[in-house]
Amino acid sequence: MTILTFTAAVAIVSFVAGLLGSLTGLGGGVVLVPLLTIFFHVDIRYAIGASLVSVIATSSGAAAAYVKEGFSNIRIGMFLEIATTVGALLGAYLATWIPTTAIASVFGIMLLYSAYISRRVRPPELQNLPPDPLATRLRLNGSFPDLDGERSYNVQHVPVGFSLMFGAGALSGLLGIGSGAVKVLAMDQAMRIPFKVSTTTSNFMIGVTAAASAGVYLSRGYVDPGLAMPVMLGVLAGSLIGSRILVKAETKSLRLVFSLVILVLGLQMLYKGLWGRI
């Protein structure tokens, strides 16, 4: 394949991944690394470097749009970023000495888990929880505009959420993804943050988390300009367009298709990792 055709093909695939990722809210980064390694035969380290860069682009690019909605909680984000950035740094250093087959296997498991999370029926949100002393002291509780006026919420189980976010950061640094699925677990399930607040806050945090490991990847020579360029431009264009054409009726079937794609890619990555075909 010549550089011209390779660049064009990678840009198109990244565009579609970014578009579907933003339409379904599942994030495009998670499918990019498997697509690049399985179909374009890119070494997984180059793929991770390129994907990490695109994660920063989508997070920072969509930030302005999210902020206007007034849902995100900058304090929760900043507090949890202590955990995710340290985790991401650890993950990035781990990535430099873990064998690529192990990285592929972890990636496969992560994809299967993401597919599961995306199909799971979300439990009803608990409202009017009692304030937690630690969360109150950290001033994490907040409010957001809901259908019927301002709704306030009290954050729960701060230590559990903080530890899970450390894990999310480490996975993000190791695999070059936003690891939205783990963040959902930490913020929705453990900390009981309302869904609207957790999604937008998590989008804000993803870019900072990725920046913590991007320096390590760049200096280790994992970020190839020829590959990162079409990935970054493609994903950015796809996700920006995707966030503008949110067609509510179509998302349900789109989500199903996209989570099936994630499932198949997860099985492929796991197979490749376990049988050393990477």
Place this chain on the structure above:
Amino acid sequence: MTEGKTPLSQRSSARANPSRAWGDYQIEVVVGYLLRCGVILSGTIVFCGACIYIFRHAYEPADYRIFRGEPSDFRTIPGVLQSAWHGHGRGWIQLGLLFLIATPIARVAFAVAGFALERDRMYVAFTLIVLLVLLYSLIGSGLTF
């Protein structure tokens, strides 16, 4: 900044704290635009670099099967600057990516300033920790030399 003059401060999410002109919400709005500008700038630089790169190397083979690691031109900030200065397309792409990595770092730095304006010592400390981790990842990883 006068209170209640703009629609922004009316729907301030410092709603909990309406007496302050600089609430969390204002910080986020400014930071959001800052980030978008950073992304547009870096995307433009990457695109310019891409044009040069494709124009010069379109018909060479693309092969990423074997990991070789990038040469130092693309691994350190001085190397990238030098490569971009010499008009290399890939140097420009890498420069754009450096700008991109800088956008979230700028966001955290801005948040430190924002919390300082709010006189929120605890969150100044938290954001400073995050900023230090980010700077460590750049300097400690050897990107700067």
